[in-house]
Amino acid sequence: MIEKFAEDEFGTGKQSHPFLHLRSRRLHVVLMLMYAYFCMAQISGPIGFTLSCMCNSTAIALLNQNKTLENSTTTPAIPLELLSSTTPKLISDFEEQNCAEFDKKPVDYGGDLVWDTEWQSAVVSATFFGGFLFSYPAGFLVDRFSARHNLSAAIFILTAAAILMPFLATTFQAPGAIVSRFFMGVSETLLIPSLNSVVTKWIPVNEKSLAAAIFTAGNQLSGIFGNILIAELCASPVFGWSSIFYSASLFGISWLILWHLTVRNSPHNTKWIHERELDYLANQIPPKHNSVSKKLEVPWKGMLTSRVFWALMCNSVVGNMMIALIFIYMPVYFKDVLKLDVKSNGFYSAIPHLSNLIAKLIWGYVMDMLRKKKIMSPTATCKLSQFTSMMGISVSCFLLTFVNCNQQTTALVLLSCISVFFSLSISGFYTALLSIAPSHIGTLTGFGTVIGFLGRSISPLMMSIFQTETNGTKVTNWPIILLAYTFATAFGAIIFVIFASAEVQEWDYSKRHKSSRPNALVAPESEKSLEDF
Numbered sequence: 001m002i003e004k005f006a007e008d009e010f011g012t013g014k015q016s017h018p019f020l021h022l023r024s025r026r027l028h029v030v031l032m033l034m035y036a037y038f039c040m041a042q043i044s045g046p047i048g049f050t051l052s053c054m055c056n057s058t059a060i061a062l063l064n065q066n067k068t069l070e071n072s073t074t075t076p077a078i079p080l081e082l083l084s085s086t087t088p089k090l091i092s093d094f095e096e097q098n099c100a101e102f103d104k105k106p107v108d109y110g111g112d113l114v115w116d117t118e119w120q121s122a123v124v125s126a127t128f129f130g131g132f133l134f135s136y137p138a139g140f141l142v143d144r145f146s147a148r149h150n151l152s153a154a155i156f157i158l159t160a161a162a163i164l165m166p167f168l169a170t171t172f173q174a175p176g177a178i179v180s181r182f183f184m185g186v187s188e189t190l191l192i193p194s195l196n197s198v199v200t201k202w203i204p205v206n207e208k209s210l211a212a213a214i215f216t217a218g219n220q221l222s223g224i225f226g227n228i229l230i231a232e233l234c235a236s237p238v239f240g241w242s243s244i245f246y247s248a249s250l251f252g253i254s255w256l257i258l259w260h261l262t263v264r265n266s267p268h269n270t271k272w273i274h275e276r277e278l279d280y281l282a283n284q285i286p287p288k289h290n291s292v293s294k295k296l297e298v299p300w301k302g303m304l305t306s307r308v309f310w311a312l313m314c315n316s317v318v319g320n321m322m323i324a325l326i327f328i329y330m331p332v333y334f335k336d337v338l339k340l341d342v343k344s345n346g347f348y349s350a351i352p353h354l355s356n357l358i359a360k361l362i363w364g365y366v367m368d369m370l371r372k373k374k375i376m377s378p379t380a381t382c383k384l385s386q387f388t389s390m391m392g393i394s395v396s397c398f399l400l401t402f403v404n405c406n407q408q409t410t411a412l413v414l415l416s417c418i419s420v421f422f423s424l425s426i427s428g429f430y431t432a433l434l435s436i437a438p439s440h441i442g443t444l445t446g447f448g449t450v451i452g453f454l455g456r457s458i459s460p461l462m463m464s465i466f467q468t469e470t471n472g473t474k475v476t477n478w479p480i481i482l483l484a485y486t487f488a489t490a491f492g493a494i495i496f497v498i499f500a501s502a503e504v505q506e507w508d509y510s511k512r513h514k515s516s517r518p519n520a521l522v523a524p525e526s527e528k529s530l531e532d533f
Contacts, residue, residue, distance in 0.1 A: 017277040019207045025273040026202045026281070030215050032255075032263055033195050037218025039155055039255050040191055041327065042226045043162045043248045044127055044184040045219070049227060049331035049349065051120050053234035053241040053342070054169065055111045109234055109335075109342045111241060117467070119174040121460045124328060126178040128457040130185025135450035138190040142442030143298075147197035148265040152256060154191035157183055159252030166242035189453075193445040200438045201266040204284035205378060206371045208434055209385075209427040213364030216426055219327070220360075223353025227331065231346025285438075298443050302507025308436060309444075311499035313451045315386065315429040318492035320455030322393065322422050325485065326352065329459065330415060337478055338408050348412055352419035360423030367427040378435060378502035386428025386500070390493030392421030397486045401479040432500055437508040 019027055115123070142150055161183040168176030195215070203211045226248075233243045264270040267281050303309050331349045334340045340348060367385060370376040376384070396417040403411045437444050462484060466477040 017274070017280040019210065023274070025267070025270060025277055026207075026211075029198065029202050029263055030211050032259055033198060033215035034218040034221075035251075035255050035258070036151060036155060036191065036195060037216055038222050039218075039248075039252045040158060040188055041219045041222035042251055043158050043245070044181070044188060045222060045327040046226060046230055046331065047124055047127070047181070048328040049230055049234075049345070050241065050244055051115075051123065052331065052335055052345075053109050053111055053230070053244065054113050055115050055120065056113065057109070057111075113169065113173070115174045117464065121464045123174060123177045123181055124460045125457055126181035127185035127188065128453045128460075130182035131189040132185075132450055132453040132457075134186045134189045135446050135453065136443075138193050138442075138446045138449070140443070140446070141190065142193040142197050142446065143440065144442075146265050147194045147201075147442075148259075148263060150190055150194040151198065152259060154187045154194060155252050155255055155259075158187035158191070159249045159256070161187065162245045162249040162252065165245045170242075185453075189446070189449050192449055193442045196434055196441050196445045198265075199434060200441045201285070202281070204281065205435055206284075207368060209364040209367040209371075209381070209431050210361075212426045212430050212434065213360045213423075216430070217357050217361065220353040220357035220423075223327065224350045224357065227349040227353070228346045231343050235342050298440055299507040302505070303437070303440075303444070303447075306505060306507065307499040308501045308505060311495050312429060312433055312436070313448060314495045315390075315425075315492045315500070316433075316448045316452040317455035317458075318390065318488050319422075319425055319429055320452040321459055321485065321488060322418075322425075324456045324459035326356075326419055326422060329463065332463075332476075333411075333415075333478065336476060338405055338411060340408075348408075351412060352416040355416040356419040356423040359420040360426050363424050364427050367431075378431075379500075382428050382432045382435075382502040383497050383500060384428075385424045385426075385431075386496045387493045389421050389424035389428055390489040390496070392424070393418050394486050394490040394493070396421065397482045397489070401482045401486075429496065429500075432502040435502045436505045438504065439508050 018024060021027065138150075161180045165177065165180040168180050170176075172179075199208070199211065199215070229247065230244050233239045233247065234241055236243070267273060267278055330352065331345055334345045334348050338348075363385065367376075367381040370381055371378055396414050400411065400414045400418075403414065433445065433448060434441070462481050463476055466480045
């Protein structure tokens with residue numbers, strides 16, 4: 001019965017094996033990739049929230065008033081006991097407020113570092129520059145060496161940078177934090193192509209949307225639980241902001257141990273995998289030229305002259321702008337615009353991530369079913385997902401420009417909508433990126449990360465440029481920034497629908513060389529049924 005169900009589900013008489021199964025080995029691998037994403041998001045993602053805890057807003061306002069930082073490259077120490085004590089409150093604790101007047105009062109989370117907004121922007125941007133400089137070497141390493149070992153190296157660097165961050169920040173001030181964040185960027189750039197390489201070896205094309213929705217859920221799990229944890233640690237008089245990095249590093253250490261013990265580079269050399277699943281993967285995954293991978297030449301001309309490639313790169317820039325907005329600056333928006341206290345900020349920041357998680361799992365499952373039943377092609381599902389994602393974000397950002405500090409619920413609903421619509425791009429841009437060139441996935445995603453990091457660097461640049469200063473308090477001009485996102489996402493949607501594709505391109509090795517399936521992956525026909533498994 002189960003065999004017949006499998007044949008009906010996939011529309012083929014070949015042996016099949018369900019992805020969502022307790023003993024599905026590829027599901028186990030995807031869950032470990034999800035944990036890797038969680039570690040990355042927990043350590044380097046919420047830097048906007050973390051900086052709000054690290055830096056003293058009242059001290060920074062006084063510094064701006066006194067003009068002591070003009071033409072200076074160092075930050076003088078100001079005794080915090082001389083600063084006025086303020087207790088942040090919810091806007092709802094007041095009656096209707098004049099938001100322009102309320103913006104003059106900085107909300108302080110009690111940090112002990114005095115870095116102005118320029119130094120804070122430099123700390124945020126350091127990750128992007130680290131990733132930008134290391135993007136191509138990362139792709140080169142992934143295409144030629146074990147993705148499993150590269151992924152281990154990425155998490156190790158990330159964990160070490162997190163452990164060192166409190167020491168570097170307190171000893172060397174902002175320059176020390178910039179060094180730590182730079183290596184976090186290096187780690188992230190190695191992590192993403194390595195993770196994508198593992199996915200291309202383990203996940204068939206008709207399962208990639210759901211698999212991508214699952215392993216990228218690590219971002220949302222970090223946003224849901226991580227922001228609440230950060231808020232509690234930030235508000236704690238015992239632990240303080242340094243415990244944010246130490247607690248995050250514990251996740252990285254536990255991942256390294258589990259990954260080393262449980263996962264191998266590809267299905268054919270993995271323990272605890274059933275022959276039926278191995279045979280199913282051998283029949284479903286497009287061949288990758290493994291035997292001479294060290295000599296594999298990158299088809300630069302075909303790739304760089306491909307409209308599909310540049311459509312994906314355009315959406316990579318927009319997608320990375322959205323990552324910066326949702327993961328870095330959303331807690332800053334809650335603090336600076338809605339004037340939330342630290343614990344309320346943690347709770348409010350978690351809700352959009354929860355919405356994102358639920359939406360992308362449901363949408364990814366539906367898109368995979370449409371492909372499996374051949375109702376829609378892979379390209380059609382990707383275009384539908386990306387267009388819906390980008391246009392939904394565009395409308396939501398435009399509506400958010402009209403929200404002020406008295407409309408907390410409206411702001412939360414619109415930010416949740418932005419997060420929900422962004423989740424659909426996993427079944428759009430990201431699935432297409434994993435599909436168009438499986439033989440060159442490391443180089444492709446490495447190059448995409450280089451381009452994408454330009455998008456992430458745009459956000460802190462806009463935050464620094466579009467500011468006004470009143471009584472020493474610098475206020476970000478959020479309506480202008482949100483309008484920039486409105487136009488950028490709409491442009492990305494149009495470009496993707498016109499030019500993008502989710503089919504393997506002619507310049508990929510598997511298309512240029514019509515080779516048979518790799519023998520190492522092929523398993524003999526299994527005589528056991530799923531009931532035996």
